[in-house]
Each structure stands twice: as C-alpha cells, then as structure tokens.
Amino acid sequence: MSNKQWMIYGANGYTGELIAREASRQGLTPILAGRNAAAVAALGEELGLAHRAFGLDDPIALAGELAEVDVLLHCAGPFSATSAPMVEACITSGTHYLDITGEIAVFEHAFSQHWLAREAGVALCPGVGFDVIPTDCVAAHLADVLPDATRLTLGFDSRSGMSPGTAKSSVEGLAGGGKVRKGGGITTVPLAFGVRRIDFGDGEKLAMTIPWGDVATAWYTTGIPDIEVYIPASPGLVKKVKRLNWVRPVLGLSPVQAFLKGQVGKRVTGPDAATRERQPTFVWGEAVNARGDTRVARVKTANGYTVTIDGAIAVSRHLMDNEVEGGAYTPSKLVDKDLVTRLPGSSELTIDNA
Incomplete structure (x- = not known):
C-alpha cells in the first residue's frame, strides 16, 4: 500500500x-x-x-x-x-x-x-x-447484459439487526416517505408503495419497496430511468408500514424525531460478531426492457455490516x-x-x- x-x-x-x-x-x-x-x-x-x-x-x-x-x-x-x-x-x-x-x-x-x-x-x-456496493454491482452487471433496459428492480434479504446510526437514519426516512425513480427522476411515493413476491436467493418471499440508496445511485451507474428497491416483509409488517402513511407528517416533527431517536439510543446496540457471522445476505436484481426481455442477477454476501x-x-x-x-x-x-x-x-x- x-x-x-x-x-x-x-x-x-x-x-x-x-x-x-x-x-x-x-x-x-x-x-x-x-x-x-x-x-x-x-x-x-x-x-x-x-x-x-x-x-x-x-x-x-x-x-x-x-x-x-x-x-x-x-x-x-x-x-x-x-x-x-x-x-x-x-x-x-x-x-x-x-x-x-x-x-x-x-x-x-x-x-x-x-x-x-x-x-x-x-x-x-x-x-x-453494504449501502450500496452489492446492489450497485448487481445493477452494473444487469445494465451490461441488457443495455436497453428501461426498468430496474433491486433488493436484498438481510436478517441483520441495525446499528444505532442506521436506526436513526431510518427514523428520519419514515418522515420522507417512500422513494422510487420514474422517468429518470426521484419521486416520493407512499411507504410500502410496491408489494410483490421475490426470490432473493433463499426462497420466494413477500417484499415491499423501501427508499434505499440505489434509487439514487443505480441511475448514475446504469442510466435506467425506472428504479425500485425491495426487502422481504411479512403481510403484517406491510400493513403496519402502510398505516404509517396516515401519520407520516407527524413523524417529521422535531419533538417526535427527537423522541424516536432517543429510543434508538436506549434500545439499539448493533449486532455482535457472532450474529454477524451467522447471518449472510442475499442480493437480487431484475432488469426489463421495453419488449419485456428480463434478466435476473443474484449474489450472496456476508452480513451487511x-x-x-x-x-x-x-x-x-x-x-x-x-x-x-x-x-x-x-x-x-x-x-x-x-x-x-x-x-x-x-x-x-x-x-x-x-
């Protein structure tokens, strides 16, 4: 070096x-x-x-x-x-x-x-x-094999807990709503805007959209105009997240943000080494062009942290x-x-x- x-x-x-x-x-x-x-x-x-x-x-x-x-x-x-x-x-x-x-x-x-x-x-x-090396590499590979793709969907199945910093960022993100890219521009949509079944590499699961970083970065990597990102979610979790859309303006208030972040500070410590060791992550991507041609990419990685x-x-x-x-x-x-x-x-x- x-x-x-x-x-x-x-x-x-x-x-x-x-x-x-x-x-x-x-x-x-x-x-x-x-x-x-x-x-x-x-x-x-x-x-x-x-x-x-x-x-x-x-x-x-x-x-x-x-x-x-x-x-x-x-x-x-x-x-x-x-x-x-x-x-x-x-x-x-x-x-x-x-x-x-x-x-x-x-x-x-x-x-x-x-x-x-x-x-x-x-x-x-x-x-x-983990934000965003695996998904970014998947996006780049898909763009290479389907260069005329118009729609890119990415996702990952990770069972890892959150660090305090990640949890606090997630609290901020709730107030901002969901994010997808449409026609090359980033658009605000309801939380859990998209729901579908996906095999990330460990069996098919119900999944929902999240405002993940690739909504921004994958466009700079691939130029594909429509981008969404998914994670697995139980039917119950999807319902809970959708309900948050009704109170989303309240979630952005400073006192509410301060309270929620305070709770994170008290309750979240981040996964220990043993937990990280036994929890790999499955990363998936799908590219589709205007004719409906589809390519699917998968890679298994170590724990996100x-x-x-x-x-x-x-x-x-x-x-x-x-x-x-x-x-x-x-x-x-x-x-x-x-x-x-x-x-x-x-x-x-x-x-x-x-």
Whole structure:
C-alpha cells in the first residue's frame, strides 16, 4: 500500500470502530478521528494509531484538519447532517471522500458536486459499504447484459439487526416517505408503495419497496430511468408500514424525531460478531426492457455490516493505490462491477433469463 494518509472519521461509532479494528488487524495505519475526544483517544491508544478530535462546525478549520489527508472515510452519521460539510471540506483540501451512507439525499448532494470535485481532482464516492456496493454491482452487471433496459428492480434479504446510526437514519426516512425513480427522476411515493413476491436467493418471499440508496445511485451507474428497491416483509409488517402513511407528517416533527431517536439510543446496540457471522445476505436484481426481455442477477454476501467493513477498506485501498480523476462516483464506477464478488464471504454473481 502507498504511504498516503488515510483517515477514518467517526472511528468511535459502531461501524467506524469495526472498520478501524479490522484495518489495524490488516496492518493498516489510518488516522482515527471524531467528535468525541475521549473515545477516539482510547481507541487510538488501544490500537496504536494516531488520533485527532474535531467537529464539523467550522468549514475553514475542518479543511485544515484534512489538509494532509489523502483519503477520508466518513463514518459519522446521521449523514444527512454531517456529509455536506465534510464533502465541502474535502473539495477544499483536495482529499478524496468516501462514506458508508445509504441516504438518498446524501448521494444526490454528492453528485451535485461532481464538477467542483472534478476541478479539484477529488473523488467523491458515498455508499462504500453494504449501502450500496452489492446492489450497485448487481445493477452494473444487469445494465451490461441488457443495455436497453428501461426498468430496474433491486433488493436484498438481510436478517441483520441495525446499528444505532442506521436506526436513526431510518427514523428520519419514515418522515420522507417512500422513494422510487420514474422517468429518470426521484419521486416520493407512499411507504410500502410496491408489494410483490421475490426470490432473493433463499426462497420466494413477500417484499415491499423501501427508499434505499440505489434509487439514487443505480441511475448514475446504469442510466435506467425506472428504479425500485425491495426487502422481504411479512403481510403484517406491510400493513403496519402502510398505516404509517396516515401519520407520516407527524413523524417529521422535531419533538417526535427527537423522541424516536432517543429510543434508538436506549434500545439499539448493533449486532455482535457472532450474529454477524451467522447471518449472510442475499442480493437480487431484475432488469426489463421495453419488449419485456428480463434478466435476473443474484449474489450472496456476508452480513451487511461485514460487507461494510470489508467494502470500505477495499475502496479506501483502491484510492490509496491508484490515481483517479476527480468527480462523483458510485462504487462500481470507481472500482469495478465485480467488487462485491471479491469481498470475503461473497459468492459468484449469477445472471439468468427470467
């Protein structure tokens, strides 16, 4: 690996710490950083890694903290609040930006900064974890085998629990409603807008649409105009989610958001190592063209958090070891469409005619 400087910001969070520990195990030496000075210092001293503490409130000071950093892996959510200032600072400081978000608005903001990043020679690639490496690679493969596809449906079957950060992002997402892409544009639809049966790779199951990051990213990867993302859901869960449409405006109120996020903080800890080890994920995609020709892709991966650990490190290594043009990327465009199959625990990706 090159001698470029790599920083993990938010290294003291659930996922950031997992990434930091695995990076250290692999002999890598990222700088650990975050807002909680005591927690970052404790982790840095335990792992024998350099560490810093700083916030995101002062753009000039933030860019200064990144001045000698070549690659930043941003792990401090909620990314709806933290990503934009970090992206701005990275463009100013000439630092490549990666994060592990799954939030549609964060992806859209990053791509809105494409030309500024290109001029600065800075790569922006949000979503270098389970959100959205596996589904993005599936989308890229499907676009290659059916280049005239007009409709792309993606999905995954994961039994993993959530980290606190992911759960808080999900609370924010409820208020925003469902999201799909129609005619190339992102459209707000009711929660559980689409319901269908899907075999993700582990047997056919009822599934519903969710506002997943690929609603944004898959369009930049494939150019396919209509995109939806599904996860398995029991009939009872589908009914509960549909009922939330009646109270969705209330879910967006600040006191309600604060209460729900407070409950997350008390109740959610994230899956432990044993849970992650025994819970793989099945990823699926379907592309259809105007004639009705259909291609279906599937790949089995490790647990979503394990994919995030390995994927984030793999893409960070890619930027450390290769020169890339500035601009906004999806993971399959920055690295390649086979990235998912090279991650530990992944199967081969298969494509069939439906």
